[in-house]
Amino acid sequence: MIENELPDQLPEKVMVSSLTEIERAAFYRKTYAHVAGGVLVFILFEYLLLQSDTVVEFMLSMTEGYKWLLMLGGFMLATNYAESMALRTTDKNKQYLAYGIYIFFEALIFVPLIYIAAFYMDSGLEILNQAAIVTLALFTGLSAVVLVTKKDFSYLRTGLMVGFFIAIGLIVAGTLFGFNLGLWFSVGMCLLAGGAILYQTSNLVNKYGVEDYIPAALGLFASLMLLFWYILRIFMSRD
Known part of the structure; x- marks a missing residue:
């Protein structure tokens, strides 16, 4: 989900917006260190999942027709539960557990895409490396835009929600009626x-406590x- 409001029932928190620049910088370092840690754990989970023929065969079988919709539905439920768990508690152990659950299901949903890229395409490993580099570069650049300019992008919320609902509708329609969403969708x-x-x-x-x-x-x-996910799909479509 794109909306991460803090629940009203949690104790009042010291918001990041009230901190000094030095304290904010410390919060940013902790946050991005945990993002980096999440990426490393994702790579580990992905490696382990790809070692299991049973997992790979099952996930590949779930990409066919309505099964993919069931898989996406299960993924959304699991990840939404993990997000909710992380936001509704101040217990760090539970927050780490929620983060771990989220990363695991991300790794699981990526199994078919990465398996096809790595083992069915001539330049699979090169494609994966290129997609990863481009993704990290864009992520770093976009994050820097916000942190350097200090601009409030909360106004994007409504547009993002509408965009994601349209995207879900197109994915469902494409799966049910068998048409390829193509490059421009990606x-x-x-x-x-x-x-x-x-x-x-x-x-x-604007939304988080220290x-x-x-x-x-x-x-x-x-x-x-x-x-x-979608940068990798774009790179795969060129091969």
Whole structure:
């Protein structure tokens, strides 16, 4: 989900917006360190999942027709639950557990895409490396835009919600009626993911408390993975 409001029932928190520049910088370092840690754990999970023929065969079988919709539905439920868990508690152990659950399901949903890229395409490893580099460069650049300019991108919320609902509708229609959404859909989703990164980065100041670096990292990680998914699809479509 793109909206990470803090629940009203949690104790009043010291918001990042009230901190000094030095204290904000410390919060940013913790948050982005956890995003980086999430990427490393994602790579580990992905490696382990790809070692299992059973997991790979099952995930490949779930890409066919309505099964993919069931898989996407299950993924959305699991990741939404993890996001909610991270936001509704101040217990760091539970927040780390939620983050770990989210990363695991991201790794699981990526299994078919990465397996096809790595083992079925002539330049698979090169494609994966290129997509990863481009994704990280865009993520870093978009985050820097917000942190350097200190601009509030919270106004993107409505547009992002509408865009994601349209995207879900197109994915469902494409799966049910058997048409390929094509390159331009992936480009559009990259734009949405970029908007989500701007929005989530803006939230670091406007929506989170000083101890919320784990939920903040989870939100940024989710947007990063969405961007990587569609950049990888674009690179795969060229091969």
